Amino acid sequence: MRRNGLRVWALHLALLAVLASAQFWLSPYLATNLARIMVLAVFAMGYNLAFGYTGLLSLGHALLLAAGMYAAGLPALLWGWSAGPAFIAGLAGGGLVAAVLGLLALRTAGVSFMIVTLMFAQAGFLTLLYFAPVTRGNDGFAVAAASRSFLGFDLSTDTPRFLAAFAIFATGLLVSLALMRSPFGRTMIAMRENEERSRMLGYNPFTVKLAALTLSGLYAGAAGAAYALLFGYVGASFATIQYSILPMLYVLMGGAGTTLGPFLGALLMFALVEAATGLTTAHQFIIGAALVALVLFAPKGILGTVRERWAKWLP
Amino acid sequence: MSNGLLHPTRRGLLLAGGAGLLTAALPGHVAAQAAPIRIGFQLHRTGIGAAYGRWYERTTQAALKAINDAGGIAGRPVEILFEDDATDPKRGSEVVDKLTQADGCDLVMGTLFSHVVMGSAPRAGELKVPYLVCSEGYHVASGALNRWTLQPGITDVRAQISTMAPWVAANLGKKVTMVFPDYAFGHDHRDFFTKAVAEQGGEVIAQIAVPPTETSFTRYFPQIPAETEVLYHVMVGPAVLTFVKELGEFYGTGAKPALFGFVDSLEAVDTATPGLEFLEGSHFWEAHPRVKPADAGEHEAAYRAAVGVDDNGASVSDAKDISTYSHMFSTWETLYFIKQAMEASGYAGPADRQKLVEAMEAISDLPYGIERPQGAKRFNGKTHQVFGTQSISQVQGGKLVKVHTTTIEEGLYEDAVDYTTMSF
Numbered sequence: 001m002r003r004n005g006l007r008v009w010a011l012h013l014a015l016l017a018v019l020a021s022a023q024f025w026l027s028p029y030l031a032t033n034l035a036r037i038m039v040l041a042v043f044a045m046g047y048n049l050a051f052g053y054t055g056l057l058s059l060g061h062a063l064l065l066a067a068g069m070y071a072a073g074l075p076a077l078l079w080g081w082s083a084g085p086a087f088i089a090g091l092a093g094g095g096l097v098a099a100v101l102g103l104l105a106l107r108t109a110g111v112s113f114m115i116v117t118l119m120f121a122q123a124g125f126l127t128l129l130y131f132a133p134v135t136r137g138n139d140g141f142a143v144a145a146a147s148r149s150f151l152g153f154d155l156s157t158d159t160p161r162f163l164a165a166f167a168i169f170a171t172g173l174l175v176s177l178a179l180m181r182s183p184f185g186r187t188m189i190a191m192r193e194n195e196e197r198s199r200m201l202g203y204n205p206f207t208v209k210l211a212a213l214t215l216s217g218l219y220a221g222a223a224g225a226a227y228a229l230l231f232g233y234v235g236a237s238f239a240t241i242q243y244s245i246l247p248m249l250y251v252l253m254g255g256a257g258t259t260l261g262p263f264l265g266a267l268l269m270f271a272l273v274e275a276a277t278g279l280t281t282a283h284q285f286i287i288g289a290a291l292v293a294l295v296l297f298a299p300k301g302i303l304g305t306v307r308e309r310w311a312k313w314l315p
Numbered sequence: 316m317s318n319g320l321l322h323p324t325r326r327g328l329l330l331a332g333g334a335g336l337l338t339a340a341l342p343g344h345v346a347a348q349a350a351p352i353r354i355g356f357q358l359h360r361t362g363i364g365a366a367y368g369r370w371y372e373r374t375t376q377a378a379l380k381a382i383n384d385a386g387g388i389a390g391r392p393v394e395i396l397f398e399d400d401a402t403d404p405k406r407g408s409e410v411v412d413k414l415t416q417a418d419g420c421d422l423v424m425g426t427l428f429s430h431v432v433m434g435s436a437p438r439a440g441e442l443k444v445p446y447l448v449c450s451e452g453y454h455v456a457s458g459a460l461n462r463w464t465l466q467p468g469i470t471d472v473r474a475q476i477s478t479m480a481p482w483v484a485a486n487l488g489k490k491v492t493m494v495f496p497d498y499a500f501g502h503d504h505r506d507f508f509t510k511a512v513a514e515q516g517g518e519v520i521a522q523i524a525v526p527p528t529e530t531s532f533t534r535y536f537p538q539i540p541a542e543t544e545v546l547y548h549v550m551v552g553p554a555v556l557t558f559v560k561e562l563g564e565f566y567g568t569g570a571k572p573a574l575f576g577f578v579d580s581l582e583a584v585d586t587a588t589p590g591l592e593f594l595e596g597s598h599f600w601e602a603h604p605r606v607k608p609a610d611a612g613e614h615e616a617a618y619r620a621a622v623g624v625d626d627n628g629a630s631v632s633d634a635k636d637i638s639t640y641s642h643m644f645s646t647w648e649t650l651y652f653i654k655q656a657m658e659a660s661g662y663a664g665p666a667d668r669q670k671l672v673e674a675m676e677a678i679s680d681l682p683y684g685i686e687r688p689q690g691a692k693r694f695n696g697k698t699h700q701v702f703g704t705q706s707i708s709q710v711q712g713g714k715l716v717k718v719h720t721t722t723i724e725e726g727l728y729e730d731a732v733d734y735t736t737m738s739f
Contacts, residue, residue, distance in 0.1 A: 029416035033409065126526060129498045138498040138527075139429045139452070140404065142437045142459060156441050227405075232437035235404050235430050236498075242403075274413075277399060284361060284401075 046219020068221030094221015140235020355414025404434020458732025488544025
C-alpha cells in the first residue's frame with residue numbers, strides 16, 4: 001500500500017512538473033491550447049467525481065459550467081469585479097447550483113436522473129436567453145480587460161494565463177487524488193458499486209451523492225469561471241447540451257473513475273480534432289469513428305484499460 | 316589586373332553578361348516568388364451556420380480567383396486557409412488562434428454568426444490580428460468589441476431594420492405586430508424596429524417572442540391583435556416552414572394582415588417550396604436581391620457568373636441549391652476591402668498589422684464596382700462598420716421581385732463608439 005501510495009503521488013507530481021514546464025518548450029499556439037485543455041480538464045474532473053466515482057450519470061453538467069461562467073462573468077460585466085473575487089463567485093455559483101440541482105434531481109436515479117438533469121440544464125439555457133437584457137443571451141459578452149487581471153497580472157497574456165490555468169488544474173487534480181485516497185472517496189465508490197449495501201452499512205446515499213454532486217459543481221464552476229476570465233468570453237452556448245456531452249466524452253475516453261483520465265481525454269480529444277481537421281473537411285466523421293472504436297475496443301477508456309491489464313495501482 | 320579590364324577575356328565577358336542578365340531578371344523573379352499573403356477564413360462548415368458557410372466559401376473562392384487573376388494584392392499572390400469553427404464560439408476562438416499562430420495567416424475574416432464573433436473577437440484582440448467579420452450583427456458598431464475587429468463588408472442589423480420602418484409604415488400599415496425568436500437576433504429586431512416605426516408615426520401593438528426551441532406556433536397566433544395591419548416576422552431555422560404553413564392555416568382564406576419579413580428566414584430556401592404559398596404577395600428585406608432585378612447594376616452579371624449563381628439565385632449546377640445571396644456578397648467585398656487597405660498601407664507582413672488597421676479606419680467611400688457588387692458603401696472608421704443600400708422585395712409568383720431600394724443615408728445612425736481612440 002505504502003509503495004503504491006508513493007508511486008501514485010510520484011506519477012501525479014511528475015505530470016504536473018511536465019505540464020508546468022510545457023510553456024517553455026511548447027509553441028505559443030500549443031501552450032495556449034494546453035491552458036484551454038487544462039481548464040476543460042477541470043470541468044471533466046468534476047464530471048468524473050459524479051459519474052466516474054459516484055455513478056451519477058448526469059446530462060446536465062453544462063448548467064454547472066455555465067453557472068460558474070456567469071457567476072464570474074456577470075459581476076465582472078455589471079460591477080467591474082476583478083478576476084480574484086469573480087473566480088470565487090464562479091466557484092461558489094457552480095457549487096450552489098449543483099447543490100440545489102442535487103436536492104431536486106437526486107430524488108431520482110439512473111435514466112430518470114439523466115433526464116431530470118438534462119431538463120434542468122435546458123431550463124437553465126432558456127433562462128439565460130430569457131433574461132437576455134442582463135445575460136446578453138445567445139450572443140454573450142466579452143469580459144473587459146480590467147476584470148481579467150489578478151494581483152496585477154494580465155490574464156489575457158500568455159504566461160499569466162498559462163500559470164493560472166495550471167494552478168487551477170493542479171489544485172483540482174491533487175484535491176481529486178486526495179479525495180479518492182480518503183474514506184469519503186471510498187464511500188463515493190461504494191455508492192457506485194452497490195448503493196443498497198452501502199446503505200446497509202450505515203451510509204446515507206442521499207447525502208453522499210449530494211456532497212459528490214456539489215463537489216462536482218465546484219469543479220465545473222471553477223472551470224466556467226476560469227474560461228470566462230482567461231479566455232474573455234461568456235455566452236449561452238456553454239449552457240447547451242453539447243457542453244454536457246463533452247465532459248462525458250473526455251471522461252469515457254480517458255477512463256471513467258481514474259484521476260488522470262479526464263485530463264488525458266481532454267488532451268486526446270483536442271489532438272484528435274487538430275489531426276482530423278488537417279486531414280479532411282469531414283473531420284467530425286473521423287472523430288465519431290474514433291469514439292465508436294474506443295467504446296467497442298476499450299469500453300473502460302484508456303486509463304481504465306491500462307489499470308485493468310497492467311497497472312492495478314492506478315487511482 | 317588592369318590588363319584584364321582593358322582586354323577582357325571571353326570567359327570574363329560571358330560572366331559579366333550573365334550576371335547582368337541575372338540582375339535584370341531579379342525583380343521579376345522576386346515578384347513571381349513573393350511569399351503569398353495568407354488569409355485565414357473562419358468558416359461555419361458544420362453546425363447551424365453550415366448552409367451559410369457553404370456559400371461563404373464558394374463566394375470567397377470566387378473573389379480569391381478574381382483577385383489572383385488580376386495580379387493578387389500589391390503584386391503578391393493570395394491564399395486562403397479555411398478552417399471550420401462548427402458555428403461554436405469556443406471553437407471559434409481556437410480557430411482564430413490556429414489560423415494566426417499555427418498557420419501564420421496575416422489576418423482572419425469571414426465569421427457570420429454573432430455569438431461566434433463575440434467568442435472569437437477577444438482572442439483576435441489578444442493576438443493583435445485584424446479580424447474582419449461578415450456577420451451583420453450590431454456588436455461591432457455598439458462598441459462591444461475591440462480595435463482589431465471590423466465589419467467592412469455588410470451593413471449591420473440596426474441600420475438594416477431602421478431603413479425598413481419608413482417604407483413599411485408608408486406602404487403596408489402603421490399598426491404592427493412582431494413575431495420573433497426570443498434571443499439576440501430577435502431582440503435586435505424587436506428593439507430597433509419598434510423605435511424606428513414609432514418615429515414614422517406607426518406603432519408596434521404586440522410583441523410575440525417565441526422560444527427558440529419551439530417547433531409549433533399555433534398557440535401564439537391568437538395573441539396577434541385583430542387590428543394588426545402588418546405582421547413583422549423573423550423566425551429562422553428549420554422552423555420557418557412550419558411557421559409559415561401554420562400561419563396560413565390560422566388565417567385561412569379570410570382577411571389577413573400584410574406580411575413583412577427578413578430574408579434571413581428564407582436564405583438557402585426556395586420561395587416556391589410547397590407550404591410557402593401563403594407568402595405570396597408578402598414583402599421581405601433583402602440586402603442583395605436574390606432574383607436578378609431588371610435594373611441590376613452593370614457588374615451584377617459578372618458577379619453571378621463568378622460565384623456560380625443563376626438569375627434566380629440558385630447554383631448554376633443545381634437549381635435546387637439556393638444561395639444565401641443576401642449575405643454572401645459580404646465575403647467578396649471584405650476581400651476587396653483587405654486588398655485596398657493592404658495596398659494603401661504598403662503592408663509587408665504581420666509586423667504591419669497595426670498599420671493595416673489604421674489604413675482600414677481611414678477608408679470612407681467605397682463606390683459601386685465589381686469590388687462591391689451589392690452596391691456602394693460608406694465605411695465608418697470610428698465604429699468599424701460599413702453602411703450600404705437595402706432592398707425590399709415582394710413574393711410574386713413564388714419569386715422575390717425587388718420593389719424598393721433604400722439609400723445609404725437612411726441607415727446611418729449616431730456613433731456609439733470611437734475605436735480609433737482605443738489602444739491597439
